[in-house]
Amino acid sequence: MTRLLYYVSDRLKGVDISGDREVKYRNVFSFYYAVLALRLFSFLWLYWTAAKYLQLQQRPTDIFWFDHTLVKWLMPSLPNAPLFFGVLALAVVCNGWQLIKSKSSFVLQLPLALSLLWLNLPQWGYGFLSHVNHTFLLAHLFLVFIPISKASLQHPGQQLHKSINWFYAGILFTYTLAGLWKIPSLLYKLLLNTTDVHWLHPHASLYNAFVSFRNYDLPFNLAPVFTDYALFWQLSFLVVVYLQSASIVAAFRQELRPLMGVLLVLFHGMNMLVFQTYFVVATLVLLCLLLPYDVLLGNKFRKLAADLQTNFTEAQPAISTLTPFECFRQRVKSKSFYLSGILFLPGVRMLANGITRIAGKL
């Protein structure tokens, strides 16, 4: 697995025609503020979790159980209030201290990540692992070994830059796996030629939406949306598979991150609206982590660059080695770093180079 990721990372680096220094500064700057946003959101999450715990206390004690031996051992029953709120206080202190000090510390982040995992467990104690909050918990876990601080903005080292990319790889991999897994499942159904409704069937989204609503006894008035625009939903499925599968590329391509963030948030939003599939925390975490803070806080970023007397346009590759598409992409990128993200989507370069080659032969 590590080797595969190295390969993806190296391939991306191989076609990296950007100013290496600029990428590092942007990456560290954006990540610093992303962590800040995550820490602020963590207080809200802790509040929600405390409120949920108070509700769980009302439930009959005998319906609390885990199927997993390890978790059962860790939390045999709903923890008592002093213990729960003690761990919650530890999480508040660890998170708050790192926020105030503007730096992540291994000795505080490790207990924080473990505390959050533990605080989340009671919600999973009613017979199923809901995976609710998984993105949030993973983000805190992958932060443990990343020494980001305000001082890093002045000296964005190569190791830190790479650690940040790996952090995003860990988060986005959950989406990639969900996307990739749909491909063999679809092929299997298509090859077997069964009467089952697969995802490219014109009724697929209608089925999925109707059963979801029925599952929760909600009135379903959306049928025309699916029957009148069946092709839209079939194409949407293909877009979602591509988007999910490709999302890990944004880990090693910062240009892509805000675009991928917007698309994944839209994906979650659509799922909430028409399929009753709610990923509220995951959506908020994506927003915290994938916003382009170097653009949103443009003045600060430019001031930092000016203070460091950094000319981000200095490291240009030899133009002669680039294809016409890569030259075009480079031009777009020098005008708008994040707008060029769309040109870094997997397959776009191959497609453009192919078209250029065919056009050249005609």
Place this chain on the structure above:
Amino acid sequence: MKLNPNKGLKYTKRLVAVSMAGSILSVVTGMAGFGELYPFATWKLYTQPLGSKNIYEEYRIYTLAPDNAMWQRQSVMNNPKDFTQDEYVYTLNKLVAGALSDAPDSVMFRSRLQSFVKYVAPPAAAYKIVKETYHPLEHLHHPQHYDTLTVLRF
């Protein structure tokens, strides 16, 4: 304490790699029927649309009020307790599956199911768990077209 960036990178890579391996392993163990070993695998993969087999089954709680001879179907959304719609459906399914199994712990699951039902449903003289089966397209056009089968009663 601040970690050395070299070590930070090394450990972050390992942590991410272990997490990825855990996710993949969970997909495999989930398919093999051993459940998910790693809690951060993937949630609601939707590898097939819901109802893709052209038949869908779900369980509902029915109650018999003391002053009423008619069984009353309890809607998921009307439960006044803290169970969210997902929690309600998944916990009910899990408990019913456990109570109906041949495993030795089915008695315990039956007892848990009773506690759960009495907690989420209004007070009643009797309760039953009904399996509702339907064809999605047919049920969509004819809301009354679905089969019911009582699987448990207490």
